[in-house]
Amino acid sequence: MTQFIESIVAFFEVAIKFAPKFLPAVGLTLQLSVLSILLGTLFGLLVTLLKLTRLKLLESITNVYISIVRGTPLLLQLYFIYFGLPKLGLEFDSFTSAVIGLAFHSGAYISEIFRGAINAVHYGQEEAGKAIGLNRFQIFYYIILPQAVKQAIPALGNQFIIAVKDSSLASVITITETMLIARQFVAATYNPFPILFVAGCYYYIIITLLSAVLRRVERRLQVNER
Amino acid sequence: MNDKVVLKISNLHKYFGELEVLKGVNLEVYEGEVISIIGGSGSGKSTLLRCINGLERKNEGDIIYEGEAVKRDFTKLRERIGMVFQHFYLFPHRKIIDNITLGPRVVKRTEKEEANQQAYKLLEKVGLADKSDVYPAMLSGGQKQRVAIARALAMNPDIMLFDEPTSALDPELVGEVLLVIQQLAKEGMTMLIVTHEMGFAREVSDRVIFVNNGQIAEMGTPEEIFENPKDEDLKRFIQSIY
Ligand SMILES: Nc1ncnc2c1ncn2[C@@H]1O[C@H](COP(=O)(O)OP(=O)(O)OP(=O)(O)O)[C@@H](O)[C@H]1O
Ligand SMILES: [Mg+2]
Numbered sequence: 001m002t003q004f005i006e007s008i009v010a011f012f013e014v015a016i017k018f019a020p021k022f023l024p025a026v027g028l029t030l031q032l033s034v035l036s037i038l039l040g041t042l043f044g045l046l047v048t049l050l051k052l053t054r055l056k057l058l059e060s061i062t063n064v065y066i067s068i069v070r071g072t073p074l075l076l077q078l079y080f081i082y083f084g085l086p087k088l089g090l091e092f093d094s095f096t097s098a099v100i101g102l103a104f105h106s107g108a109y110i111s112e113i114f115r116g117a118i119n120a121v122h123y124g125q126e127e128a129g130k131a132i133g134l135n136r137f138q139i140f141y142y143i144i145l146p147q148a149v150k151q152a153i154p155a156l157g158n159q160f161i162i163a164v165k166d167s168s169l170a171s172v173i174t175i176t177e178t179m180l181i182a183r184q185f186v187a188a189t190y191n192p193f194p195i196l197f198v199a200g201c202y203y204y205i206i207i208t209l210l211s212a213v214l215r216r217v218e219r220r221l222q223v224n225e226r
Numbered sequence: 227m228n229d230k231v232v233l234k235i236s237n238l239h240k241y242f243g244e245l246e247v248l249k250g251v252n253l254e255v256y257e258g259e260v261i262s263i264i265g266g267s268g269s270g271k272s273t274l275l276r277c278i279n280g281l282e283r284k285n286e287g288d289i290i291y292e293g294e295a296v297k298r299d300f301t302k303l304r305e306r307i308g309m310v311f312q313h314f315y316l317f318p319h320r321k322i323i324d325n326i327t328l329g330p331r332v333v334k335r336t337e338k339e340e341a342n343q344q345a346y347k348l349l350e351k352v353g354l355a356d357k358s359d360v361y362p363a364m365l366s367g368g369q370k371q372r373v374a375i376a377r378a379l380a381m382n383p384d385i386m387l388f389d390e391p392t393s394a395l396d397p398e399l400v401g402e403v404l405l406v407i408q409q410l411a412k413e414g415m416t417m418l419i420v421t422h423e424m425g426f427a428r429e430v431s432d433r434v435i436f437v438n439n440g441q442i443a444e445m446g447t448p449e450e451i452f453e454n455p456k457d458e459d460l461k462r463f464i465q466s467i468y
Contacts, residue, residue, distance in 0.1 A: 122315075124311065124313060124315035125315060125317065127281055127311065127315060128311065128315035128316070128317065128374075128377075130279075130280075130281060130300075130301075130304060131279065131281070131304060131308065131309040131311075131378065132304070132305075132308070132328065132329030132333065132377065132378065132380075132381055133301060133302075133304040133305035133329055133333040133381060134301075134328075134329070134332060134333060135301050138332050138333075142328060142332060143317055146319045147318065147319050150319065
């Protein structure tokens with residue numbers, strides 16, 4: 001019994017000792033997450049708009065992009081950007097590579113979310129817009145988009161959470177974010193449990209806060225529904 | 227009603243794939259005239275209305291507005307012709323007032339204050355002055371439809387199209403909507419109304435059109451159509467209703 005308590009105390013001693021040492025790495029995780037979510041959303045919206053032009057060429061380009069992102073692992077995409085593109089004369093530092101890779105990746109999924117949400121807006125909305133003399137762009141901006149964004153929020157929230165977790169893959173291109181620093185601490189201490197526990201706590205906190213923000217946004221947008 | 231033709235529909239054909247839904251419709255609409263369009267389900271009434279403002283692309287024929295045939299782009303014409311749908315199609319994310327002002331503000335670039343003033347007047351006219359700041363989800367069907375009418379009127383249209391404006395409503399809510407339309411008729415609004423409310427059609431219309439099989443099978447005053455129908459299908463149709 002005392003042994004059990006001692007081991008728990010030891011566990012938390014290590015955890016508490018290492019927790020502050022994670023902070024710079026957690027900072028990087030946050031930066032990667034925020035940037036990939038923001039850029040990914042912008043990029044996803046752009047891809048959706050390109051698709052809506054109904055121009056065959058643009059549509060094929062976006063389709064190829066989405067199918068490549070969905071058809072290959074993110075790990076491979078990051079390797080390709082960081083190790084492959086320099087061979088083609090396109091060289092980025094590791095952080096930029098990671099942001100590009102993560103944003104491109106979530107952008108594909110986010111554009112699919114937007115596309116689905118736009119399709120889910122009732123066709124009568126477009127007709128009502130036409131009937132009062134609005135043109136295509138005005139209908140999209142004033143009528144379709146606001147309703148689609150609201151519809152998309154739950155799925156977008158999921159995608160944002162995935163983006164936070166996916167940022168851990170940036171470790172493979174030498175970025176010392178939360179998971180890489182955890183591995184380094186484990187290698188140094190041979191004491192994986194408390195260290196992985198700390199890493200897990202940080203992710204959990206980030207994602208819980210993110211979820212809370214998303215819930216608020218969702219609630220605020222839904223006031224008019226009922 | 228006077229003898230100026232505001233809208234002329236000439237040899238209108240419409241196909242959905244192989245199916246010919248409108249088979250050469252001709253109609254002249256006079257300023258201030260109220261025309262009711264009756265006919266069986268699937269006869270092409272909605273399609274006729276929707277071809278007028280280009281919600282459906284006609285395959286052949288002309289829509290001639292104030293003497294000028296509409297080319298490809300119906301956007302301009304839609305500023306002049308309002309439409310009210312069976313299922314209202316209010317914008318759920320905008321307050322009632324913003325439903326009504328969207329058209330004037332975006333299309334006509336009316337100042338917000340002016341657009342709001344006009345919208346309040348219209349809401350008063352349809353009996354919903356107290357609902358300006360709520361969202362569509364909080365209204366009954368009859369109230370929604372009255373807002374939809376106000377929204378169309380906000381563009382100051384010359385003509386109003388109604389596609390079964392009361393068919394989606396509970397019976398006790400039909401009257402309030404018909405009353406608003408009746409009021410518009412009194413004010414001289416030119417209107418084309420697809421309806422199954424025969425009593426209303428009889429009362430409000432200058433002319434009634436019976437659409438059958440993609441064509442205008444019979445056209446006349448309410449008395450002619452309801453008391454002295456000639457077309458065999460129209461006779462059957464009227465019998466089935468009374
Ligand atoms: N978008 C469409 N695609 C294919 N067929 C259509 C379409 N819209 C209407 N139709 C067909 O065209 C015909 C006429 O339809 P329309 O909606 O004009 O009839 P209606 O007279 O308004 O009938 P109702 O009283 O039921 O509203 C019907 O056979 C219908 O199935
Ligand atoms: Mg119809």
